[in-house]
Amino acid sequence: MEKLRREFYSKSALELARAILGFNLVHITKYGRLVGKIVETEAYMGEHDKAAHSYNNRRTKRTEVMFGPPGHAYVYLIYGMYYCLNIVAAETNIAQAVLIRAVEPVEGLEKMAELRYQKSLLTCSKKEILGLTNGPGKLCQAMNINKNNNGQDLCGNRLFLLKAEAPPENDIVTTTRININYAEEAIYFPYRFYINSSPYVSVRNKS
DNA sequence: ATACAGATCGGT
């Protein structure tokens, strides 16, 4: 499947979050080619979204990349320990992004196990294998994504998305976002999407 | 210069 062009990223974060479910995230690293299938995303809509770092068009050194052209990586450190990967959406001066919350490991599992647990995949339990990439901080650790990737152009050849077949409509769950309890009315916005049949979804809705 | 909260994770 082909690499996404910048034009594909030039849509609202809400549309983009939904559109990239099932696509492959590829990172070419010194450890080799690491690939994960995107199974969970959240849209952050910028100016009018209290959950977004770019709420009210707050423009700082950190949020700057979101004000730039779409198809770039916004990577930030959270809780002093973990990185989160976002895909910049929309257009220049519209600060929207899509948080990648979970992927299914596709290629480079051995390297991912080393990066996550400093041990061989062969010695990993089933639970540990599921824990490889089922969260935004975990997938960044497994795929060696960190502050060095901040601002990286996804139309380059190191970090990019590959198109794939979209999951069936009835396998996609639309729900509210995780851990944004400070965001007042935005808490209830249905901006989170996941592939229900994937075992790598980070947090599942009740029944 | 200082204070403080956070788009997480793992262990209890």
Add this chain to the structure above:
DNA sequence: CCGATCTGTATA
């Protein structure tokens, strides 16, 4: 539920 751990951001 709690603590780890530290940067970004706001306030002064």
